[in-house]
Amino acid sequence: MTHEGSGALAAAKVLNVVGLTKSYGGLKAVDDVSFEVFEGEILALVGDNGAGKSTLVKALAGAQPPDGGRIEINGVSHQLNSPRDAGEAGIGCLHQGLGLVDTLNVPENVFLGRELLTRLLLVIPQLDHRQMRERTIELLSGFGISLPRLNDPVIRLSGGQRQTVAISRLLLQDVRLVVMDEPMAALGVEEGRRVLDLVRTMRDRGISIIIISHNLEHVFQLADRIAIMKNGRLIGVVRSAATTRDEVVRMITFGAAT
Amino acid sequence: MTSNANSEPGIGHADRRWLFEGIGLTAVILALAILFILINPRFGTIANFINILTQASFIIVMAVGMTFVITSAGIDLSVGSAVAFITVVAFGFIKGGLNPLLGVALMFALGAFLGFLTGSLVAYVKIPPFITTLGMMAALRGLALVHSAGEMHFGLPTSVTYVGQGVLGGVPVPVIISLAAAVFGAWLFNRTRFGLHVRAIGGNREAARLAGVPVNRVEVMVYVLMGLFTALGGLIMMARIDSTQATIGTAMEIHVISAVIIGGTSLFGGRGSVYGSVMGALLLAMMTNALIIAGVDFFWQLVVMGGIVLIAVAISNLREQRIPALAQFMRREPSGGAESEPARGPAQKQGGTLS
Ligand SMILES: Nc1ncnc2c1ncn2[C@@H]1O[C@H](COP(=O)(O)OP(=O)(O)OP(=O)(O)O)[C@@H](O)[C@H]1O
Ligand SMILES: [Mg+2]
Numbered sequence: 001m002t003h004e005g006s007g008a009l010a011a012a013k014v015l016n017v018v019g020l021t022k023s024y025g026g027l028k029a030v031d032d033v034s035f036e037v038f039e040g041e042i043l044a045l046v047g048d049n050g051a052g053k054s055t056l057v058k059a060l061a062g063a064q065p066p067d068g069g070r071i072e073i074n075g076v077s078h079q080l081n082s083p084r085d086a087g088e089a090g091i092g093c094l095h096q097g098l099g100l101v102d103t104l105n106v107p108e109n110v111f112l113g114r115e116l117l118t119r120l121l122l123v124i125p126q127l128d129h130r131q132m133r134e135r136t137i138e139l140l141s142g143f144g145i146s147l148p149r150l151n152d153p154v155i156r157l158s159g160g161q162r163q164t165v166a167i168s169r170l171l172l173q174d175v176r177l178v179v180m181d182e183p184m185a186a187l188g189v190e191e192g193r194r195v196l197d198l199v200r201t202m203r204d205r206g207i208s209i210i211i212i213s214h215n216l217e218h219v220f221q222l223a224d225r226i227a228i229m230k231n232g233r234l235i236g237v238v239r240s241a242a243t244t245r246d247e248v249v250r251m252i253t254f255g256a257a258t
Numbered sequence: 259m260t261s262n263a264n265s266e267p268g269i270g271h272a273d274r275r276w277l278f279e280g281i282g283l284t285a286v287i288l289a290l291a292i293l294f295i296l297i298n299p300r301f302g303t304i305a306n307f308i309n310i311l312t313q314a315s316f317i318i319v320m321a322v323g324m325t326f327v328i329t330s331a332g333i334d335l336s337v338g339s340a341v342a343f344i345t346v347v348a349f350g351f352i353k354g355g356l357n358p359l360l361g362v363a364l365m366f367a368l369g370a371f372l373g374f375l376t377g378s379l380v381a382y383v384k385i386p387p388f389i390t391t392l393g394m395m396a397a398l399r400g401l402a403l404v405h406s407a408g409e410m411h412f413g414l415p416t417s418v419t420y421v422g423q424g425v426l427g428g429v430p431v432p433v434i435i436s437l438a439a440a441v442f443g444a445w446l447f448n449r450t451r452f453g454l455h456v457r458a459i460g461g462n463r464e465a466a467r468l469a470g471v472p473v474n475r476v477e478v479m480v481y482v483l484m485g486l487f488t489a490l491g492g493l494i495m496m497a498r499i500d501s502t503q504a505t506i507g508t509a510m511e512i513h514v515i516s517a518v519i520i521g522g523t524s525l526f527g528g529r530g531s532v533y534g535s536v537m538g539a540l541l542l543a544m545m546t547n548a549l550i551i552a553g554v555d556f557f558w559q560l561v562v563m564g565g566i567v568l569i570a571v572a573i574s575n576l577r578e579q580r581i582p583a584l585a586q587f588m589r590r591e592p593s594g595g596a597e598s599e600p601a602r603g604p605a606q607k608q609g610g611t612l613s
Contacts, residue, residue: 063468084470099468103461103528104454112458113470115451126449153529169469 011038013075014177014208015060015091020069022055029055030066031232037177042199042209044219044240047229047252053212054096056229057181060210061093062086074176083113092170096181096212100166102155106147107132109154110139110169139168143198160191167198178202179210184218196222216245230255283521283537287544294548301551308430312498314543315432316491320510321517321535322443323487328518329447330480331460331527332380332387336372336394338510340485341492342402344368345502349411358415365489372398373485377478395511402504412501422497432494436536439490444532446483456480460527516563517542520570542566 015037022030030052037043045053058064060071062080071078078089086093100109111132118128133150140147145164147157154162163183170178180199184192192215199222203209213219219226220240228235228251235251295302320337327334344365352361372394379390424431447453455476458466467473496502519525520541521534545566549559 061468082470083468087470093468095465095468099462099465101458101461101465101469101528103524104458108454108458112454112466115454117451120449125451126445127451127454129449 011040013037014039014041014073015210016070016072016075017060018070018072020056020059020066020071022052022059022064022066028232030059033069033229033232033234035227035234035237037208037210039208040203040206041224042203042211042222043237044223044226045210045212045229046214046216046219046226046248047235051229051252052232053229054181055232057093057095057179057210057212060086060091060177060179061095062091063093063095087114087173090174090176092173092175092178094166094170094178094180094183096185100154100162103153105153106150106157106165107136109165110136110172112169114172135172136168139171140164142171143168143201158191159187160194163187163191163195164198167195167202171202175207177208177210181212182214183211184213184215192218216248219248220245228252283534283541287537287541290541290544290548294544294551298548298551301548306547306551308433310540310543310547311433311436312430313547314539315430315436316494316498317510317513317517317539317543318436318536319439319494320487320491320514321521321539322439322532323484324514324518325443325447325521325523325530325532325535326453326456326480327387327484328515328523328525329460329527329530330456330477331463332477332480333391333515334376334481334484335388335391335511335515336376336398337484337488337491337514338507339395339398339402340369340372340488341495341507341510342502342504343372343398343405344489345492345496345506346402346406346411346504349414349496349502350406352414352418353411358417362418362493365493366486369485369487369489369492370482371485373482373488374478376485377481380481381474381477399504406504408504410501410503414497414500418493419497419500422494422499432498435490435494439487440532440536443487447530447532452476452479457528457530460524461529512567513539513542513563516567516570519567519574522574524574525571538570 013036017036018034020030020033021028033052033056035043045056047053055064059066060080062083062085065079065081071080073089073091078085080086080089080091083093101112104112107129116128116131116135117125118131120126136150137146143164147161147164149156154165157165167180167183183195183199187195196218199209199211211219211222223240225237226240226243226248227237228248230252233255235255238248238251291302300306324334324337347368348361348365351364352358356364376387376390376394379385380387420431421435422432426434447456455466455471455473458469458471459473459476463473492507495506517538518530518535520538521531521536522538523530523534542563545562546559549562554562
């Protein structure tokens with residue numbers, strides 16, 4: 001494996017993954033994968049369909065605990081057994097296919113699992129719809145976005161708007177690392193560009209990002225480093241400034257580094 | 259993108275559209291009521307309306323519980339049998355000298371326990387709700403028959419019959435109870451974390467799980483809640499006629515589920531309306547009442563009821579298909595390339611962008 005430095009600055013390691021393994025029956029979907037992510041860095045994760053990218057994301061999200069290996073966040077080893085664990089460790093995840101509930105409206109989706117509560121008659125907890133709504137507007141306008149019809153089920157939003165909702169979910173909690181599984185898939189050019197901007201804004205706020213994409217143009221536009229997976233194994237990690245698209249395609253296809 | 263919609267003061271609990279649907283159903287009920295009164299003035303008396311509300315009371319109570327079950331993408335076919343089982347057991351104890359208040363508490367405990375059992379089988383053993391509750395339906399009916407085959411129980415203490423026969427300020431107690439149950443249910447559904455979680459797991463179970471919703475626990479709670487509402491419905495029924503028997507509540511699940519579906523709750527889960535379920539139960543009770551007054555034979559009443567349910571489901575399905583992506587997702591069709599919007603159902607791959 002080629003490990004390269006994080007550039008000139010000796011930035012802190014936000015994430016350190018060591019020997020992560022996950023099998024489905026006999027299939028090793030993630031096979032002894034080790035890598036690290038530094039503060040304020042965008043790491044792209046690429047590989048063919050079935051390479052194991054989403055499986056890796058699910059392990060980081062606490063959605064599907066790995067069989068073996070270690071996940072360290074800011075130098076502390078964490079057992080991520082549930083999405084809640086991951087959230088508490090400071091990892092926010094955007095899953096492939098969004099992970100929104102189509103029938104819920106925007107604030108309900110943004111706050112699902114972390115609802116704001118108020119007290120009815122000072123004792124009985126109930127949802128604070130007003131505050132969740134206001135916080136949602138605040139959150140979105142912080143990124144220069146305003147959505148019409150916050151009360152509509154999100155199924156009626158456009159792909160880009162839905163992506164925005166999904167991303168604003170991540171920013172609600174105090175995240176240090178955001179993992180995004182194909183956030184630009186199925187988006188138009190304009191909406192894809194808007195999501196790219198959103199990712200950069202997050203990075204500028206000091207959040208580290210792992211982003212999965214099949215679109216190498218996006219990858220080279222965004223990423224500081226590119227990690228390439230094939231058949232569950234991490235083939236290599238290269239600095240995007242020091243490689244070419246052809247090189248990355250070769251690694252995705254044939255596995256061998258040069 | 260405009261933000262003018264953001265400033266409107268009405269804080270949306272559920273979606274406004276479903277509210278309009280509730281209003282639509284209310285209008286249908288009012289129109290039908292006027293029609294019935296024109297056809298036969300006997301239908302329009304206050305006494306008859308109170309009669310309809312009383313008739314509908316236990317169905318309303320159970321339909322409130324069933325709204326949660328169906329919204330969670332489940333179903334409970336066992337409510338009728340559960341009423342029989344719970345009432346014959348409780349009746350036996352109360353007749354045997356158990357304090358009536360404890361007897362009522364026992365009913366709720368039984369209801370909650372049965373719900374816990376059903377919910378656990380659904381959530382943890384992963385038996386589909388339809389099958390689980392079909393099994394419960396048969397088993398509970400069997401147990402009720404074993405407990406008191408052919409027997410008819412009579413003679414409850416007045417403290418219990420009051421629940422079904424009492425009148426408070428001119429309004430029958432069962433009507434007051436069903437109204438209270440409906441208000442509580444609507445609050446729980448729209449205004450609490452539990453209600454949101456129920457709507458979330460019915461809308462997209464995996465997304466809810468990834469968002470940190472304790473999906474299994476919520477699912478168990480849904481059936482426990484259904485059990486509690488079933489016990490309450492059974493209590494009203496038993497108290498109203500001051501009797502019970504092992505065959506009570508036969509086919510009741512059809513009425514309860516019909517009320518919920520007529521009320522606009524989606525059979526696919528994810529969205530529902532407690533208010534709609536109450537209106538659905540009222541519509542059914544009103545139709546039955548009108549058919550009885552018109553002297554329509556019982557068998558034909560069944561045919562009419564079945565027709566109403568089928569029409570309601572058809573309407574609900576057409577409505578569902580008006581949301582194309584959802585309908586597409588439901589039918590698991592590949593997305594058509596001709597669509598102008600990007601598809602947003604299942605994950606899409608951008609296969610062509612790699613090379
Ligand atoms: N729940 C599962 N059960 C069994 N096998 C699975 C499961 N999820 C993934 N796999 C298998 O694990 C391997 C890795 O899948 P994964 O989803 O991680 O790939 P991916 O790199 O995200 O692919 P894509 O680019 O298509 O999203 C594949 O061979 C897949 O078939
Ligand atoms: Mg994937």
